Amino acid sequence: MKQVRPKKNLGQHFLTDLSIAKRIADTVDEPYGDIPVLEVGPGMGVMTQYLVEKSRPFKVVEIDRESVAYLKATLFREENPIIEGDFLRMDLRQVFNGQQxxxxxxxxxxxxxxxxxxxxxxRDLIPCCTGMIQREVALRIASEPGTKAYGILSVLIQAWYDVEYLFTVEPSVFNPPPKVQSAVIRMTRNQVKHLDCNEDLFKRVVKTVFNQRRKMLRVSLRQLVNSKEENGETHDFFSDPIMTKRPEQLTVQEFVTLTNMVENTLCVRTQFVDVSQE
Structure with missing residues (x-):
């Protein structure tokens, strides 16, 4: 069976170092070592060969037909836990019949x-996520408030998951070598069941302010809370001391607080407009 040709349009960089492949595969063992595993983009199965040995249900999802054919011919001759398709379009509840x-x-x-x-x-289905990504993105996800890398991914993921930066991987162990370093991370669900705010608005607030991350909150939030004729509540909102901060200075909990402030102000403004139009 000939080897699979890495395809640029699919962003394929096949890992060639078996020791690193095993290290990544073993990241799934903690803290959930007894629930099923889904591997995204197995390629030629360098990680898959170690994952399939674990005594737990296991499946892979692969969009590349050439890789699917290779895996069927090499690793999955008797069983066929291969889902051929696009992970981003999948209904994840159907993968393991609703099981985490x-x-x-x-x-x-x-x-x-x-x-x-x-x-x-x-997140109710995925209590743990591990794997290898671009190092810059890994640092962004794991970064703390007050750092340059702290951003949208940091806040949205850390609201629900505890993040561990595990180790760095050099470009030389890939075919073809990427132009950047890679890193392996693990994200484990924290104890948060619900944020104490409107969760859709939370995401909107985070994305809005980080899209103008160099500006103070009182500037970037005018996209959400803006009135040509400010009432007293709107004035108080922009006068709050938190408005002099920039988004990278806020913790997840402070973003929750900020979201509630935005929602309260939007509700007051709506009532103000409705009354004024009567």
Whole structure:
């Protein structure tokens, strides 16, 4: 069976170092070592060969037909836990019949953020996610408030998951070598069941202020809370001391507080407009 040709349009960089492949595969063992595992983008199965040996239900999802054919011919001759398709379009509740699972993989760098947003949307199904991504993105996810890398992914993921930066991987162990360093991370669900705010508005607030991360909150939030004729509540909102901060200075909990402030102000403004139009 000939080897699979890495495809640029799929962002494929095949890991060639078996010791690193095993280290990544073993990240799924803690803290959920007994629930199923889903691997995204197995390629030629360098990680898969170690994952399939674990005594737990296991499946892979692969969009590349050439890789699917290779895996069927090499690793999955008797059983066929291969889902051929696009992970981003899948209904994850159908993968293990609604059962929770660990998500892992050597994720395509150009869609890793989209993969993690899907993870967040299915956080009740995915108590743990591990794998390899671009080092810059890994640092962003794991970064703390007050750091340059802290941003949208940091806040949205850390609201629901505890993040561990595990180790760095050099470009030389890939075919073809990427132009950047890679890193392996693990994200484990924290104890938060619900944020103490409107969760849709929370995401909107986080994205809004980080899209103008160099500006103070009182400037960037005018996209959400803006009135040509400010009433007293709106004035008080922008006068609050938190408005002199920039988004990278806020903790997750402070973003929750800020979201509640935004929602309260929007509600007051709506009531003000409705009364004034009567």
């Amino acid at each position: 699972f660990v998500l892992t993989g050597n994720y395509p760098y150009d869609i890793s953020s989209q993969i993690f947003f899907k993870m967040l949307d299915n």
